[in-house]
Amino acid sequence: MKNPSFFFWPKLALRELLNNRRFSLFFLFNLALGLAGFIALDSFKESLDTHLGRNSQAILGADIALTSYVPFEEKTLNILESQLPDNTLSTRKISLFTMVATKDQSRLVQVTGIEQDYPFYGKMILKNVGSVDPAKLKQSLDLSGEAWVYPELLYMLELNAGEYIKIGEQSFRIADSVIVDPSSSFSSFGLAPRIYLGYSHMEETALLTKKSRVSHQRLYRVPEGTDLSGLVDKLQKQINKLDGSDSKIRILTHKRAGDNLGRLMGYLNDYMGLVAMIAVFLAGIGAAYLFRNYLVNRFREMSIMMSLGATRQQTYRMVLWQLGLLGTGAALLAIIFSLGILPLLPVLLKQFLPSGFETHVNLSSMLFALVLGGVGSLVFCLPVLSRIRLVQPLQLFHGNIGSHEVKDKIWRQGLSYLPLLVLSWGLSVWQSHSWVVGSTFVGMLLFAILLLGS
Incomplete structure (x- = not known):
C-alpha cells in the first residue's frame, strides 16, 4: 500500500473502535477505574504532605x-x-x-x-x-x-x-x-x-x-x-x-515534628501505593484479556488489509493507534473520576483526618496517568499484540481463521512480557520508596500469578 497521509491510520483506528463500541467502552472503563484509584491516592498523599507542612506549628x-x-x-x-x-x-x-x-x-x-x-x-x-x-x-x-x-x-x-x-x-x-x-x-x-x-x-x-x-x-x-x-x-x-x-x-x-508525623504517615501511604498498584495491575490484566478477544476477532480484517497491500508494519501502526487512543481516553476518564472521588475522601475518613484537611488533585499525578494510560495499555497488551506477526493473508482461504491457536516460540512470548515486568517493578519501587519492598512485592505477585496459572 502506498504511503497514506499521516491522519489516515488514526482515522481508521478511531473508526474501528467506534464500530466496536462495546469493546471500546469496556476497555476504557476497566482501565480508567484502576488509573482513577492511582491518581486519587497519589493526590491524597500530596494533600497530606501539604497539610503537614502548613500546620507543623499547630502539631507541635x-x-x-x-x-x-x-x-x-x-x-x-x-x-x-x-x-x-x-x-x-x-x-x-x-x-x-x-x-x-x-x-x-x-x-x-x-x-x-x-x-x-x-x-x-x-x-x-x-x-x-x-x-x-x-x-x-x-x-x-x-x-x-x-x-x-x-x-x-x-x-x-x-x-x-x-x-x-x-x-x-x-x-x-x-x-x-x-x-x-x-x-x-x-x-x-x-x-x-x-x-x-x-x-x-x-x-x-x-x-x-x-x-x-x-x-x-x-x-x-x-x-x-x-x-x-x-x-x-x-x-x-x-x-x-x-x-x-x-x-x-x-x-x-515544628518542622521536624511535621516531618516525623509525615514519615509515619508515609509508611501507610507506601502500603496504600502498593494497593493502588494492584488495582492498576488487575485493570491491566482485564484490558489485555479484552484486547485479546478483540484482536482475535479482527484477524480476518487484518488479513484482508494485508492482501490489499498493507504491510505488516502498517497493520501494527493501526493497532498501536487504537491502543494509544484507548489508553489516553482511559486516562482522561480516570482524571474525571478522581475529581469526583477526592472530595469524598475527607467525608469518608472524617474521623481519621484533622479538621481543615483539604484534598487537591496533583497535576503531576494527572500527567503521569496520561503517560501511564498510553504506555501502560501498550505494555499490558504487548504479549497479545505480538500475535499480529502470525496473521497471514493466506488464512483467508481457510474457514476457521482466527479460531485455532498458532503457537509462537517460547522465547518470543517471554520477551513480550519483559516490558510489563520492568514497568511493574519500576512503579512498585517508586510507590514503596524502597528497592527491597518494591522488588519483594513484584516477586510475590509474580509467584502468585505462576502459582494460580499452573
Whole structure:
C-alpha cells in the first residue's frame, strides 16, 4: 500500500473502535477505574504532605521544644533558655501512658498535663465550651481540677461529661470532650486517646515516678523571623557540654515534628501505593484479556488489509493507534473520576483526618496517568499484540481463521512480557520508596500469578 497521509491510520483506528463500541467502552472503563484509584491516592498523599507542612506549628503547639524523660534541672534550663531570643514565650507540658478503668472495663490512655498558655499555635475546641482560651483552660483544668477527654474514650468506657474518671490515685471530673486537637493531627492513628489535666494536678495522680516513662516538655514561641536552624545549633552545642541525663535532652522544631508525623504517615501511604498498584495491575490484566478477544476477532480484517497491500508494519501502526487512543481516553476518564472521588475522601475518613484537611488533585499525578494510560495499555497488551506477526493473508482461504491457536516460540512470548515486568517493578519501587519492598512485592505477585496459572 502506498504511503497514506499521516491522519489516515488514526482515522481508521478511531473508526474501528467506534464500530466496536462495546469493546471500546469496556476497555476504557476497566482501565480508567484502576488509573482513577492511582491518581486519587497519589493526590491524597500530596494533600497530606501539604497539610503537614502548613500546620507543623499547630502539631507541635510551638516553634521549638525541649524534651526529656527526666525532670528538667532549673540550672540546666537557665543555661539553655539563655540562648533563646528576647520576648520568647514558654509553657510546660508533661505526658505519660497509663491505664484508666471503670467498674467493668479499662483502657490505655495518654494523660497530658498542660498550662494555660498551651498551645501557642492552633485552637483546641471542646464539645460544650467551644474554642479554648487561656482563661477557660486555667479555670477548668488548673483551678477546678477537671479533665478534658477524647470523645472515643467516653464511648469506650461508657462515661458522660460530669462523671468522674480515676487516673492513678486521684479521680477527676470530666468537664468536656475534645473534638479538635491541633497537636494531635491524625490522632485516631495514635496509640491511645488523650486525657488533658492541669499541669499542677499531675502530681496528684502519683504516676510521676521513676518507674514511669514520663515525657517532660518545655515549649517555646520565639519572635517571628528567628532563625530556627541557628537556634537549634546553639542549643545543641550547650546540650553537648552537659553531663548525665541532661545530655539526653532532645530539641524538636515544628518542622521536624511535621516531618516525623509525615514519615509515619508515609509508611501507610507506601502500603496504600502498593494497593493502588494492584488495582492498576488487575485493570491491566482485564484490558489485555479484552484486547485479546478483540484482536482475535479482527484477524480476518487484518488479513484482508494485508492482501490489499498493507504491510505488516502498517497493520501494527493501526493497532498501536487504537491502543494509544484507548489508553489516553482511559486516562482522561480516570482524571474525571478522581475529581469526583477526592472530595469524598475527607467525608469518608472524617474521623481519621484533622479538621481543615483539604484534598487537591496533583497535576503531576494527572500527567503521569496520561503517560501511564498510553504506555501502560501498550505494555499490558504487548504479549497479545505480538500475535499480529502470525496473521497471514493466506488464512483467508481457510474457514476457521482466527479460531485455532498458532503457537509462537517460547522465547518470543517471554520477551513480550519483559516490558510489563520492568514497568511493574519500576512503579512498585517508586510507590514503596524502597528497592527491597518494591522488588519483594513484584516477586510475590509474580509467584502468585505462576502459582494460580499452573
